[in-house]
Amino acid sequence: MHHLIPLLAAVPLFGAALLVATGRRLSRAAAEITGFVFSGGTAALALVLLLNSAPPMTEWVGGWLPVDAESVGILVVGDGPALGMAALASLLTLAALAYSWRYFDQPPRERTGSFTALMLVFQGAMCGFAVAGDLFNAFVFFELMSVVAYALTGYRIDEAKAVQGALAFGVVNSLGAYAMLMGIALLYARTGELAMAKIGRGLDAAAGPGGPDALVLASFVLVLTGLLVKATAVPFHFWLPDAHAVAPTPVCMLLSGVMVELGSYGVWRVYGTVFAGPGGIPAADLTRALVTLGTLTAVTGAVMCWYQRHIKRLLACSTVAHTGLFLVGLGVLTPEGDDGVALYLLGHAGVKAALFACAGVLLDRFGSVDEHALHGRARRLRATGVMFAVGAAALAGLPPFGTALGKAVAEEAVGGPLTAVYVVVSAITGGAVLRVTARVFLGLGPRPQEAEYEISGSDEEPETSGRLRRIPDTMTTVPAVLLAASLAVGVVPGFGALVARSVNEAGSGGAHASVHWTGHGLLLDAASTVLAAALAGLAVTRPRRAAAPDRAAPLRRLQSGHVGDYVAWLLVGAAFLGALALPGVLGG
């Protein structure tokens, strides 16, 4: 069975190559069916492997089995989290392909399958990154994922914002990836190995009595910079609102639903395998770094989210906020925290993708995703409105959605004031989306007055060729299925426990935590949902007081759209990360 793990990356790549090779002769339907077959096949493979992932599998690509515990090959891991992320990426790709069935403009002449092919490569890259057990291999797939994502973000070349957002995305992410590669080179210099587990052991062996030195710290900072750029931690996050707001909607579903989360997953994997030992970064320092950055990210994301009126940008900012919550949950380094984040991540992926899918419907119907311009205009889109409201509530943490279960478990793990961060941040993001629902789909409240805004989102070009006569069924079915899946994460009995077991089995701790609904958790979930509803109500009835744009102006001005600023922030972020993790090195 373990021989099949590398095929998770290979199968979609093969599909993509086949599509390009035959692209000129295929009809659009044939190309899209080919895409479905390969994407679905990979998803099925990922699920089969996932069901067989206890105990965790490993595979040496090329059959280079270790001799005397030394191998020259590349390790791929097939444990629960790795295969789970691969399955999540595959299923979301399948959903995005289904969603884009009738969605796009006619594909460019003679390039029928190119969008589908790019999506397939994206899927392969995400799967490859998820199962990578070798640091350089992880970098290769990380870069592949980025390259495809730039191209997909800029896919609508007629749109000025799309190409600009894609370039900011490209420059910042590439720089992050190069920083990561510098870190890998430093680790190789110290240990002479590339497999993550071997590097971890090498660091422990090389560590003197004083513990980690500056070299370990620098490699930690550089590698994490790359991953955190992808995960959009503050202050590496600036590219995300620019890119996610302008990418085609099916691509947004993947970017926000799973690619960003793969960054957090990478942090978890790399810290747990490489830096968790005595020669790595002490746990207290990692907790300080991740909790600080995570809290900053969550709060910044929530504030940015609340003050947006461009709906896709609002959803993108809410992804930033939730990434912050994931990082906080991972940062406390407890099995419960990991379990909670895993469930939260699964629930969030479904909800966020569904919300983007609904925003895509608005874009198609009205050529606009501007909350103010659309005020009351979408009353007739009942199904979409209901789904938008349900998604908003799930984002805020309405039980029994998967987001609520994950949030409750993570809240219990972090404890203390961090619990309040969870409640407030999820309430604000949920409240912002509820506010949009109330205004756009119900027409509640006074029509907001025009204010001086930089990005309104009212002059977007629709992505469909002209206006479709009616909304294709796929465009309403896909978000419904995604929401149902997110619900299932929370309600299917035993699913939470299953996820928790496989995460803990793969984690270094070995401790097992039990995951179930608790009264305490339900109470907190209810609190954040009610808070979200209250915030939304306040914003709709008293738009002036609750949503005055100038309060967040300093924060919003930082989001300048200037690539140079983003690069400067990246350097500051790397230095900050180093400062946060410094005490362990100095104290040792």
Added chain:
Amino acid sequence: MHVLPYLVAAYVFLTGCYGLAASRNLIHAVGCLAVCQCATYVLLLAVGYRDGATAPVFSDVKPGSRPVVDPVVQALTLTDIVVGATVTALLLALVLQIAKRHGTIDPDELRELRG
């Protein structure tokens, strides 16, 4: 000499970052990104070097007769070079589209995505 190659790599990386942040022309910025990447090549190969060793190619050296430098970092660098070239190409393609849609490639004049 013991640390010079590493310091050069670090210097080149930071110089590229400075150029990227200070650039007034997006094509120039993409060039600076390529400079940043050169730092990774230098660092990788410096890490793999071994004094008095020869290249790890045994077509005219008898195996075992002389020490060879680390072949793994060279393979990694090769991969890295390809990655660099492709990223440069893709970013330049995006810059061309920006020039068409915005009429400028000066990042200071691109004012669409704010807030």
Added chain:
Amino acid sequence: MSDAVTVVALLLVAASATAAVAQRDPARQALVLSFLGMVLAVLFTVLQAPDVGLSQLAVGSALTPLLIMLSVRKVRRRGRTKEERT
């Protein structure tokens, strides 16, 4: 002897990287990058990495500068046709 060559090559790399960043005109920057690519190829050969040197020569000093030149040309041509029309 080879130490001296390495040091010279390293310093040249640092200098030409600085020049590539400092040169604000992208067309001239392409030329500097091409030179940087060549110096790097020399450095890699000195470091006993002929494979890498060869690809750096092909990519860093030919392909990448060529792409940059073509982009510059496109952008300039576009600017010219715009001016003629106005």
Added chain:
Amino acid sequence: MNRLRLGLLAVGGAGLAALLVAACLDLPDFGGSRHPYGDRAVRASLARHIANTIASVNFDQRAYDTLGEMSILFAAVLGCVVLLREARDERRARPEPAEVVRPVRRYALLVLPVALLTGLYVIAHGQLSPGGGFQGGVVAATGLHLLYLGADHGALERVRPLGFFETADSLGVCAYLVLGAAGVLAGTAFLANTLLPYGTFDTLSSGGTVPLLNAAVGMEVASAVVVLLAHFLDQAVEIEEEPGR
């Protein structure tokens, strides 16, 4: 540059510089002799009769990385093709044949076959001497574009059927994947080099599947670079915006 960015750059740059310099001082001295993975790689390469260890690392021991690498190239070329397609408001213009000085033209036509042959030679000897699919592919593809100097754009387009090269690009990827999957079908592992005999040391056919994977990469890289250059060249000389925008 505005003051905020300068400040951020100074703070971040100084912090990162301090970190990097401190790390450099902790690194093992340049030229050290401890390279455990490298030594293992050399032994593994010799065991499989491959003279160029780097080819062995690239196409055998870490062939999975090379799969990722060629996918990056494939994806980037596909991305460039998509991004540089003719937009709705653009059209193709026939460029006027550029005036090329005669010596340049003669020189270009002379160098062209040399470049192509060098490229092919470098690809073919990948597992023996420095070079391989990647380097040779770039040389051959860049060399082909000397024709733009030597003749003109029209001549280049005649010998450069883009559809053919796009297909060759993707077939290269397909071939690599099929060779990799053959290992799984044979019951060993993905990209396992155990199907073919390893041959005699230091000959063209040595190394099992290494020459085949190398050739697949060479084909992919050469076609990919041709397609890439073609699209940039089109942008630079052919595609124009519709007036009136």
